[in-house]
Amino acid sequence: MALTKINNNTLSAVTTLPSAIATGRVLQIIQATSTSATDSSTQSFVATNLTASITPSSSSNKILIIASGLYDLNGNARQALFAVYRNTTNISGGGGTSFSMPYSTNSRAISTLSVNQLDTPNTTSSTSYTIRIRATSAGAVEFISQGTEAYIQLMEILA
16 A cells, blocks of 8 residues: 555556646756857857757746856956856846856866756747856856866746
8 A cells, every 4th residue: 555645546646736736837848968168268258059949838937047067267267257148138147147156266277067047038939048158357268168068958937
């Protein structure tokens, strides 16, 4: 006999959620990967090759953006800044509207960027999300470094 019962069924027999749970479901997932490095020595955001597009089924739904990739920071750059762009709009928060990585006092820093951001694009048109990078001072930052693979996932969440 099963110890857990939902609607008088064993847990393994449950195939759908109760109808009262109307929001928060994942409607679609898009994933893209890239092994193409992007270098930047400018203090303006530069688009990386890590991008994906999704077409929301409702303008009220949310998009959860999850991304990860290795970056290599030249010590002269001191710090790398990363931002998530929806089409051409920076939707990141934080100082300088970006995610900042730890300050480097060494000649070089190699680390991993991890992004989790929730967005409400208010559209049912195809929407692109791209990771952009920049350095904070003279020097360079490389994203998708050392021959690695980075990924971005877009999840449409029912609002």
